[in-house]
Amino acid sequence: MAEKTSDLATFFKKKGFLYPSSDIYGGLAGFYDYGHLGTMLKRNFENVWRKFFVESQDNYYEIETANIMHENVFKASGHLENFIDPIVKCSKCGFFERADHLVEKTTKIRAEGLSSEELTREIEKHHLKCPKCSSSFEKVSVMNMMFPVNIGVGNQHKAYLRPETAQSPYVNFKLQYELQRKKLPLGLAIVGRAYRNEISPRHVTLRMREFTQAELQIFVNPDLMNEHPEFDSLQDYELRTMLVEDRPQKMIVERTAAELVERGLPKYYVYHLIKIQQFYVDELRVPKHKFRLYELNEKEKAFYNKYHFDIEMELSEHGFTEIGGLHYRTDHDLKGHQEVSTQSMEIVDEETGKKFIPHVLEVSFGVDRNVYALLDLHYNDDQERGNIVLSLPAKITPFFCAVFPLVKNKPELAAKARGIYQELRKDWRFFYDEVASIGRRYARADEIGIRYGITVDFESLDDNAVTIRDRDTTKQQRVPVSELKQKLQELSHE
């Protein structure tokens, strides 16, 4: 029997977090729309990310750039070569393989770089057949992981939707370096869309064709990779790592920053592994055991990466899943752009007079995957309470508080509740609800993760105090209206 859509996907749609795009036309695989709650959650996540990774650093800034970029950008980055693969498909059973791999494997000819026509000719010449069913192949076609875009009149495309946000900071580096007064390290962040024509998008937002990345590109002097001013104070910090050598035992090992440096990772790199773990464990309150830093081996890591760890969170339905990565891309990208654009990407170290191309450390996050992971993590079907409780932290949950008059039909209560609501919504994300019994309203609030419920009851009319209900414990405390703002201020920093 085919499985039902997962509980989580149903919940996303039912409450307004996320649903298929173009839904009234039957949907479009790999594309999703965020509803009102999902959009709030996503924005909140992005803002926490900005604050933590960008705004807390000197000389780090966010830029916003075009999603459609010049063909040459991807010539330089290697995407045109590596993202567009020649494919042969079996005419009978549908098996397919990369055409150049097939030709190289079976004929020992160097097939890399051959055109589709040349590959088709080689396949015909050597009478290559499908390894599965021995039928003949169709003509070699091109599988393009990038979406080409036609610009203006005519149908020759000279541009693509970017498959990663990273290239924008690289092509803008020289200008931003000048504008940011020639200082390294220099950070350029983008929170924006990227597009990949995935063969098989699946698992809601875990693999989409249009998705949001939050990426920080840090340009550094490669000679200084083995130092960081804050490293010494953090050298005993324990990181949850799964290195290549841990894989046979399937072990996540806590290692200190110093141990990782001893193993050969640069201090500057390890410092950012620490930052990333702090972001999840301290900032987003992700339980440590659900988090790990997973080292990729030589085969798995992208060709441009010297060091590559995936950031992974354990999901209920999919196990440990990549939600980001820390990539030491060296000078691969700037060098590529220097060659293709013929513009120098070199800068001069004022002290030593040395000229060099900066290296890039990329801190990369899939925003949609993070949002999914956080919802997955905080989704609890509370049997005792009889409703779902979405225990998102106050700083990212869509609504911080809701205000409720205890009952609807007492105009004095509703008026007071509305007054409090109107005042507090100036400072926080607030929700107001007076429909149905108070218990039902608490339940509805739990389900969309409203952190606190403020209830105006009959006593409030006399003592000018209200109750604050904690979503996670359901405990209530009574607070004078005059102290409410201050109290919420404290609670918002939990």
Next chain:
RNA sequence: ACGGUUGUGGUGAAGUGGUAUCAUGCAACCCUCCCAAGGUUGCGUCCCGGGUUCAAAUCCCGGCAGCCGUACCA
């Protein structure tokens, strides 16, 4: 991409050629002094396009989408 499988209100389901049902939800009103009470009224559905038939949610073909497996995921 291939193979298997599924598609009925917002959500979950019943209906297998002949009047589309139920629960939940949502909305309005009544009631209600703290954790999905109750009452009244209302809203809303057969994925899309062809075909067969007197008649299609139901049968057939195609498409789209979901799920599972394989493949893919620089």
